[in-house]
Amino acid sequence: xxxxxxxxxKRRCIGCQSCTVACRTWNNLPMDIIYxxxxxxxxxxxxxxxxxxxxxxxxxxxxxxxxxxxxxxxxTFQDDDGIVWVDPNKCMGCKxxxxxxxxxARDVSAAPExxxxxxxxxxxxxxxxAELPPDxxxxxxxxxxxxxxxxxxxxQKARIFGDLDDPDSExxxxxxxxxxxxxxxxxxxxxxxxxxxxxxGSVK
Amino acid sequence: xxxxxxxxxxxRHYWVWPIAWYLFLGGLxxxxxxxxxxxxxxxHAICELLGLGDYSxxxxxxxxxxxxxxxxxxxxFLGVGSALLIFELGQWKNFIRVWIASTSIMKWGxxxxxxxxxxxxxxxxxxxxxxxxxxxxxWIWLRDVCTALAGLFGFCVAFYTGCLLGTQKSxxxxxxxxxxxxFTVSAVSTATALVTILVGLWPAIDGETxxxxxxxxxxxxxxxxxxxxxxxxxxxxxxxxxxxxxADAVMVILEIILLLVYIICMRASGNLTAKRIAQTWISxxxxxxxxxxxxxxxxxxxxxxxxxxxxxxxxxxxxxILASGLLLRFLVLYSDGRQLIPGEEAYYAKLPKxxxxxxxxxxxxx
Numbered sequence: 211x212x213x214x215x216x217x218x219x220k221r222r223c224i225g226c227q228s229c230t231v232a233c234r235t236w237n238n239l240p241m242d243i244i245y246x247x248x249x250x251x252x253x254x255x256x257x258x259x260x261x262x263x264x265x266x267x268x269x270x271x272x273x274x275x276x277x278x279x280x281x282x283x284x285x286t287f288q289d290d291d292g293i294v295w296v297d298p299n300k301c302m303g304c305k306x307x308x309x310x311x312x313x314x315a316r317d318v319s320a321a322p323e324x325x326x327x328x329x330x331x332x333x334x335x336x337x338x339x340a341e342l343p344p345d346x347x348x349x350x351x352x353x354x355x356x357x358x359x360x361x362x363x364x365x366q367k368a369r370i371f372g373d374l375d376d377p378d379s380e381x382x383x384x385x386x387x388x389x390x391x392x393x394x395x396x397x398x399x400x401x402x403x404x405x406x407x408x409x410x411g412s413v414k
Numbered sequence: 415x416x417x418x419x420x421x422x423x424x425x426r427h428y429w430v431w432p433i434a435w436y437l438f439l440g441g442l443x444x445x446x447x448x449x450x451x452x453x454x455x456x457x458h459a460i461c462e463l464l465g466l467g468d469y470s471x472x473x474x475x476x477x478x479x480x481x482x483x484x485x486x487x488x489x490x491f492l493g494v495g496s497a498l499l500i501f502e503l504g505q506w507k508n509f510i511r512v513w514i515a516s517t518s519i520m521k522w523g524x525x526x527x528x529x530x531x532x533x534x535x536x537x538x539x540x541x542x543x544x545x546x547x548x549x550x551x552x553w554i555w556l557r558d559v560c561t562a563l564a565g566l567f568g569f570c571v572a573f574y575t576g577c578l579l580g581t582q583k584s585x586x587x588x589x590x591x592x593x594x595x596x597f598t599v600s601a602v603s604t605a606t607a608l609v610t611i612l613v614g615l616w617p618a619i620d621g622e623t624x625x626x627x628x629x630x631x632x633x634x635x636x637x638x639x640x641x642x643x644x645x646x647x648x649x650x651x652x653x654x655x656x657x658x659x660x661a662d663a664v665m666v667i668l669e670i671i672l673l674l675v676y677i678i679c680m681r682a683s684g685n686l687t688a689k690r691i692a693q694t695w696i697s698x699x700x701x702x703x704x705x706x707x708x709x710x711x712x713x714x715x716x717x718x719x720x721x722x723x724x725x726x727x728x729x730x731x732x733x734x735i736l737a738s739g740l741l742l743r744f745l746v747l748y749s750d751g752r753q754l755i756p757g758e759e760a761y762y763a764k765l766p767k768x769x770x771x772x773x774x775x776x777x778x779x780x
C-alpha cells in the first residue's frame with residue numbers, strides 16, 4: 211500500500227514563502243485563499259543567543275480526517291493512498307468541514323462563484339502522474355514533476371514528500387530516524403505531516 | 415474585487431447570522447412541537463393539578479385546538495430556519511446532497527427537520543375549521559400519531575442544534591457535552607414562552623374549532639354552544655398558561671445554572687482557546703451582552719416577572735426569554751475560535767486586509 215506523507219525539516223526552512231506562492235500559482239487559487247502559509251513566532255531569545263523558527267503549514271491529510279466524516283454530501287474523499295480532497299461539484303458549501311478541521315486547512319472563498327470548500331490535495335494531479343504508464347505521462351515528464359509543487363519549489367529541501375509505507379523512501383527514513391512532532395495529535399486525527407524541529411530534531 | 419479580500423481566516427466567521435437564526439428557530443420550532451405534544455399528552459395531569467375538572471369530554475377535546483396556533487408557528491419556524499440554512503450555503507443548488515452521507519450529523523439534523531415539519535403540519539391540518547368538512551377529520555388516529563411523532567422529532571431538532579456545534583472537536587469552546595444540554599433547555603424554555611403567548615389564539619380568532627363546537631353542541635343547546643366553547647377555551651387556555659408559566663420559570667432557573675456552569679468550566683478549562691473565549695464572556699467584548707443581555711434582562715427579569723406575578727408578565731416575560739434565546743445562539747456561534755498553531759495569529763495579521771495600493775496595478779489592462 212502507498213501512504214503519502216510529508217516531512218517538514220524545520221532545521222532547513224528559512225521562511226521565504228516560496229512554497230506558499232508556488233501553491234497559489236499551481237492551484238490557481240483565488241485572492242483570499244492560502245493553502246500553505248509559513249508561520250513563525252518571530253525572533254526568540256536574547257541577543258546574542260537568538261533564533262527564529264518557521265512552521266510551514268498545510269493540510270495534514272489525517273489518517274482519521276474529521277472533515278471527511280462530517281461532510282454530509284460525500285463531496286470529500288480520502289483515497290487509499292491517504293490523500294484527502296474535495297469534489298467541488300458535489301460540495302454544497304455548508305462549511306461544516308471548514309469548521310471541523312482543527313488545523314484550519316480548509317477554506318471557502320468569499321467569491322460568489324467559488325462557494326465550495328477547498329484544500330491542499332498534496333497536488334494529486336502531479337503526484338499521480340508517477341503511477342501512469344510512461345506513454346500516458348505529459349510530454350517531457352521528469353520524476354520531480356510527480357512531487358507536490360511546494361516540495362518541488364522548496365530550494366532549501368525543507369519539504370520532503372513520499373510514501374511512508376515504503377521503507378526505502380526518504381520520508382520513511384526521516385520519520386524513523388529522527389525525533390518528529392505532529393500537530394494536535396491529542397485530537398486523534400493521526401496527522402500525516404511530520405515536523406523535524408529545529409531545536410530538538412536530533413537523530414534518534 | 416473587495417469581496418475577494420478576506421485573507422485573515424482567523425478572524426473570519428464562516429458561519430454567520432443565518433446560522434445563528436437557524437439555531438434559534440430550529441430550537442424554538444422543534445421545542446414548540448415538543449411542548450405542544452407534551453401538553454396534549456399530559457392534559458389529564460394538568461387538569462388534576464389545576465382542578466379544571468374531569469379530563470374527558472369537552473376539556474380534553476379543547477387541549478389540541480388551544481395549541482393549534484403554537485403548532486403552526488412551530489412548523490413555520492422550522493421552515494424559515496431550513497430556508498435560512500439553504501440560503502447560507504455556498505452552492506445551494508446542491509442542498510439535496512445533505513442526505514448522501516450517513517456518517518454526518520448534519521444529515522440526521524436535516525432528516526429530523528423534515529420529519530418534524532411534515533408531522534407537525536399534518537397535526538395542524540386537524541385544527542382547520544370543521545365547516546370545511548375535510549376528509550381527513552375522520553382519521554383521529556392519524557392526528558394522534560402525528561402529534562406524538564412531531565413532538566419526538568421536534569425534540570430531536572432542538573437537541574441536534576446543540577450537537578451540531580458540540581461535536582466539533584476543532585472548536586474548544588463548543589466541544590463539550592454541556593452545549594447540547596444548554597441548547598435543549600434554552601429551546602424548551604423559548605418554546606414554552608412562545609406557547610404561553612400563542613395558546614388559545616387560534617380558536618379565539620376562528621370562533622369555531624373542529625371538535626369544540628361539535629362537543630359543545632352535544633352538551634348545550636345551540637344558542638349557548640358558542641358561549642360554552644368560549645368558556646371552555648378560557649378555562650383550558652388559562653390552565654395551560656398557568657402551567658407553562660411555572661414550567662418556564664423552572665426552565666429559566668435551569669438555564670441560568672447551566673450558563674454559569676458552562677462559563678465557569680470553560681474559564682477553568684485546560685485549553686487556552688476555551689479559556690480565552692470564556693474570558694471575553696466574563697469581562698471582555700461579550701461581557702455586556704452576556705451579563706446584561708442574557709442573564710439580567712433575558713433571564714433574570716422574566717424570572718422575577720413570573721415569580722412575582724406582575725400584571726402583563728404573561729407577555730413581557732416570554733418576549734424577553736425569546737430574545738435571550740436568540741442572543742445565546744449569536745453569542746455561542748461567534749465564539750468559534752479554534753486552537754491556534756504558534757505563529758499563525760501573527761502571520762494572518764500581517765496579510766493585506768483590503769485592496770491595498772500594491773494590488774491596484776494588477777487591475778490595469780496590459
